[in-house]
Amino acid sequence: MRVRQDFVLDDVDTRGTPGFEGDKDAAEGSLGIGAAILADLQEKLFAGNQMGDDPRSLLLVLQAMDTAGKGGIVKHVMSAVDPQGVQVATFKKPTEEELAHDFLWRIRKEVPEAGMIGVFDRSHYEDVLIAKVRELAPPEEIERRYDAINEFEAELAASGTTIIKVMLHISMDEQRQRLLKRLKRPDKHWKFNPSDIDERVLAPKYREAYQVAFERTTTPHAPWYVIPADRKWYARLSVQHLLIEALDAMRLDWPIATFDIDAEKKRLAAS
Amino acid sequence: MRVRQDFVLDDVDTRGTPGFEGDKDAAEGSLGIGAAILADLQEKLFAGNQMGDDPRSLLLVLQAMDTAGKGGIVKHVMSAVDPQGVQVATFKKPTEEELAHDFLWRIRKEVPEAGMIGVFDRSHYEDVLIAKVRELAPPEEIERRYDAINEFEAELAASGTTIIKVMLHISMDEQRQRLLKRLKRPDKHWKFNPSDIDERVLAPKYREAYQVAFERTTTPHAPWYVIPADRKWYARLSVQHLLIEALDAMRLDWPIATFDIDAEKKRLAAS
Numbered sequence: 001m002r003v004r005q006d007f008v009l010d011d012v013d014t015r016g017t018p019g020f021e022g023d024k025d026a027a028e029g030s031l032g033i034g035a036a037i038l039a040d041l042q043e044k045l046f047a048g049n050q051m052g053d054d055p056r057s058l059l060l061v062l063q064a065m066d067t068a069g070k071g072g073i074v075k076h077v078m079s080a081v082d083p084q085g086v087q088v089a090t091f092k093k094p095t096e097e098e099l100a101h102d103f104l105w106r107i108r109k110e111v112p113e114a115g116m117i118g119v120f121d122r123s124h125y126e127d128v129l130i131a132k133v134r135e136l137a138p139p140e141e142i143e144r145r146y147d148a149i150n151e152f153e154a155e156l157a158a159s160g161t162t163i164i165k166v167m168l169h170i171s172m173d174e175q176r177q178r179l180l181k182r183l184k185r186p187d188k189h190w191k192f193n194p195s196d197i198d199e200r201v202l203a204p205k206y207r208e209a210y211q212v213a214f215e216r217t218t219t220p221h222a223p224w225y226v227i228p229a230d231r232k233w234y235a236r237l238s239v240q241h242l243l244i245e246a247l248d249a250m251r252l253d254w255p256i257a258t259f260d261i262d263a264e265k266k267r268l269a270a271s
Numbered sequence: 272m273r274v275r276q277d278f279v280l281d282d283v284d285t286r287g288t289p290g291f292e293g294d295k296d297a298a299e300g301s302l303g304i305g306a307a308i309l310a311d312l313q314e315k316l317f318a319g320n321q322m323g324d325d326p327r328s329l330l331l332v333l334q335a336m337d338t339a340g341k342g343g344i345v346k347h348v349m350s351a352v353d354p355q356g357v358q359v360a361t362f363k364k365p366t367e368e369e370l371a372h373d374f375l376w377r378i379r380k381e382v383p384e385a386g387m388i389g390v391f392d393r394s395h396y397e398d399v400l401i402a403k404v405r406e407l408a409p410p411e412e413i414e415r416r417y418d419a420i421n422e423f424e425a426e427l428a429a430s431g432t433t434i435i436k437v438m439l440h441i442s443m444d445e446q447r448q449r450l451l452k453r454l455k456r457p458d459k460h461w462k463f464n465p466s467d468i469d470e471r472v473l474a475p476k477y478r479e480a481y482q483v484a485f486e487r488t489t490t491p492h493a494p495w496y497v498i499p500a501d502r503k504w505y506a507r508l509s510v511q512h513l514l515i516e517a518l519d520a521m522r523l524d525w526p527i528a529t530f531d532i533d534a535e536k537k538r539l540a541a542s
Contacts, residue, residue, distance in 0.1 A: 026352065047458075047461035047462075048461075050461050050462065051461035052461075062305075071353075071355065073353045073356065074353065074354055075353045075354070078354045079350055079351075079352075079353065079354055080350075081350075081354075082345065082346045082350065083345055083346070083349045083350055083352075083354055083357050083359050083390075084342065084345045084346065084359050084361065084392070086354050088354050088355050090355065092443065119354075121355070134490055172313075176539060176542070179539050180536070180539060183532055183535055183536050183539065186525050186528075187318075188523045189322065189525065189526070189527075189532075190318035190321050190322035190323075190525065190526050190536070191318075191321075192318075192528075192530070193530075194530050194535055194538075197535065197538050197542050201542055232395040237315075244435050252459045255461050256459050256460075256461070257457075257460040259463070260463050261454055261460075261462075264454055264463070264465055264468065265451070265454050267453060267465075267468050268447060268450050268454065268468055269338075270470075271447070271468050271471050271472055
């Protein structure tokens with residue numbers, strides 16, 4: 001659901017499926033249909049840049065607590081799209097070099113190119129989330145960052161990037177079950193990190209930090225969506241829907257040939 | 272087929288399907304089965320780096336004349352794989368900045384990171400193909416480049432990258448039909464460029480340049496494969512097969528947990 005004025009994160013039902021009446025099977029069918037639509041729209045976005053120099057692009061920002069399903073979104077939603085047209089950037093703990101620069105330095109390098117769909121798996125929002133919760137920066141620096149983020153996103157939007165910011169929201173119980181599964185299954189161990197539990201304990205503080213981030217960085221050109229994510233199928237369908245909606249609003253079409261079609265047919269026949 | 276000593280490009284039957292007995296339907300079924308196998312292997316490659324710091328990666332270099340199907344390979348073979356684990360780099364006509372550097376400068380920036388599968392849609396081989404055919408560099412510079420490429424690839428292999436170099440090979444007739452289709456269909460116009468016909472006319476010179484490139488840059492750690500590509504389904508299946516074979520040879524497995532599983536289960540239960 002789109003974050004509007006008076007939105008309260010704690011009021012969100014993480015098991016809810018707002019706007020969707022069906023069950024898991026219906027959602028999976030719907031995801032399959034959406035995959036073809038998304039693939040078609042993405043190809044037009046890409047084509048428009050290749051031939052028409054259309055400067056537009058799409059950026060999906062994914063934020064969430066561990067296990068909420070960011071990786072699953074990339075795998076199950078973005079795999080519908082030609083890999084040539086997608087840039088996935090994963091932001092982890094900043095390196096020494098990254099820390100020596102402004103927090104947006106590493107982000108700017110990963111902004112999607114014209115014609116592309118970019119996905120941020122975590123993002124500049126970590127710099128007002130974990131940074132706030134764990135006091136990695138002084139409060140006045142955190143304050144400065146909200147404004148810097150708004151400026152950065154406004155600049156990005158002005159250059160032709162449609163921005164969609166998503167927070168996947170799961171309950172504490174659901175997170176426990178998912179972490180337990182990662183601990184039980186040898187093929188899931190690699191997804192677990194002991195620090196996941198340290199972060200989990202701080203969940204109430206993270207929710208507060210998200211609430212502030214929503215209040216400070218919700219803008220018309222860079223809206224936030226909080227998606228209930230206890231049901232993975234619902235979260236995937238919702239994100240796919242947001243992407244389709246955003247691309248649809250761009251009114252994309254196949255670009256007009258920049259060459260003389262008949263003349264080229266003759267040259268081809270003679271070659 | 273793997274390029275070995277005495278390989279002659281002109282002897283390749285571009286409509287052939289060496290090593291595969293079935294028809295198009297059988298190939299598509301086989302591609303579907305391979306997709307699941309490829310996805311599983313890729314996840315292990317990725318996991319091994321995430322938890323075990325496994326430095327290995329895979330690089331697929333795709334070279335071909337226009338319309339031979341490089342884009343289709345990326346779309347139909349690589350889409351089986353989690354987008355998070357794939358880096359596609361497309362090399363076009365070099366920019367002014369790129370030309371001001373050594374030809375490998377822009378290539379080095381796109382080498383796959385540890386745990387990743389990288390795909391080069393065109394590559395450093397353009398610098399000994401179009402550069403040779405169109406005399407964009409003096410002969411002694413082209414000569415120097417074969418050695419530089421071998422050194423670069425040896426270095427890459429030594430750092431843990433498995434390299435697969437593929438040339439998709441189509442006939443002149445097949446190319447004419449495919450170009451004509453691009454000229455006829457408005458949704459394909461964006462894939463056409465008048466320069467495609469200029470290049471087409473030079474096809475015999477390109478075949479010579481490929482032949483020399485094979486002779487000079489076929490090494491045990493960076494083999495060349497020439498794949499008959501008049502039948503798209505055969506080319507896709509062949510490339511998928513090469514990728515599976517390469518990943519299989521890495522003997523990948525789920526990484527061993529670097530934490531105490533029971534201790535973490537207890538911490539989780541208490542959280």
